[in-house]
Amino acid sequence: MRKIVSLSLMLGVLFTGCAKKAEDINAAYVSPLQYRHYSCEQLQDEMARVSAKVSEIAGVQDKAHKRDVLATTVGLVVFWPALFFLASGDKAEELSRLKGEYEALQQSAIKKDCSFVASLKSRVDED
Numbered sequence: 001m002r003k004i005v006s007l008s009l010m011l012g013v014l015f016t017g018c019a020k021k022a023e024d025i026n027a028a029y030v031s032p033l034q035y036r037h038y039s040c041e042q043l044q045d046e047m048a049r050v051s052a053k054v055s056e057i058a059g060v061q062d063k064a065h066k067r068d069v070l071a072t073t074v075g076l077v078v079f080w081p082a083l084f085f086l087a088s089g090d091k092a093e094e095l096s097r098l099k100g101e102y103e104a105l106q107q108s109a110i111k112k113d114c115s116f117v118a119s120l121k122s123r124v125d126e127d
Helices: 002-017 040-077 080-085 092-111 117-126
Strands: none
Touching: 040 092
């Protein structure tokens, strides 16, 4: 009976606690209306700030993912208490919000027909 409970606990932690890769996190919806009064220059500055923050948080998220994969491997093979260290430093929610902000800024810039939008469209088309 104890083995079944322990196994259930480990599997529960394994499947719910792992941090996702940054690239696998979808953007949360953010309304572009909050940027409707921004000038093109302000939109461009804000996009640069948000983009830098996305890169920073994506790096933290990827480190958390790698740490979780290692802890899972060690936990399943060698030392099961390592499974309790999963998802420490998970930034999925913040990264999702920031990706959504960037998309909202991009939509606002397109709507205002800002001059830098052409370079954004070419980058999106390359991806």
